[in-house]
Amino acid sequence: ILLRMHSAKTSMDCKAKRRRFRGFKAAISSLGERESVFPFRRRHWAKAVESTLSEIQSISSRRGDDHRSQFLTQSESFKRVQTVLSAMNRFKSEVRIQSVCCRAISNLSMQTAMAKRIATKGGFQRIRRAMLQFEGNAKLCWLGCSAIWNLSRPQSNRLLLGEPAVELMLSMMQRHRGNELVVNTAFGALSNLSVCGPLKSVIAE
Secondary structure (H helix, E strand, C coil), X not given: CHHHHHHHHHHHHHHHHHHHHHHHHHHHHHHHHHHXXXXXXXXXXXXXXXXXXXXXXXXXXXXXXXXXXXXXXXXXXXXXXXXXXXXXXXXXXXXXXXXXXXXXXXXXXCCHHHHHHHHHCCHHHHHHHHHHHCCCXXXXXXXXXXXXXXXXXXXXXXXXXXXXXXXXXXXXXXXXXXXXXXXXXXXXXXXXXXXXXXXXXXXXX
16 A cells, blocks of 8 residues: 555656646747747837937928928828827837927927917827926926927917926926026926916916
8 A cells, every 4th residue: 555655646746747847848938939039029129219210300300380391281291290199109118209209399389280289189298298207308308398388389279288287397497407408498388378367377376
């Protein structure tokens, strides 16, 4: 009886060892597959980042009030807006893309129709998200404040931006009080927002 019990225990131990080995082997195989895929994904992502940067820089290099922009149809102009906003959504963690998109929005918003389009399509929310995520990056915050300054030019946009824009500008002025570019552009945005009655008291407080 003892011999049979010992034999059964040995058999169970062997089966357990084989199961553990198969699990270990599968884990190693899976790891190898992932390691072979990750470099490809990284390369693909890097190419996508560089391609998007080039595309947005091309858009941001043209000011919204540039005479060349006047020959674009409204649908073509709105397509540029969508390209910029989509890039901000896709590359949330890429500070370079967020920065160049803020610059593009600032330039595109020189046209009233474009500024209204950007505001109604969530442009301010994307800028705010980028500025809060990279609040220590003075260049991004400067470009973000500049974009909000131009977005707040149309009267109808001021209520759309509302108190969150006021609070963001005051926060940036405090956070980067030693940076003239950030302070000046944030002050410019506040000057536009203060024209809106409901926001004037918020700024004064």
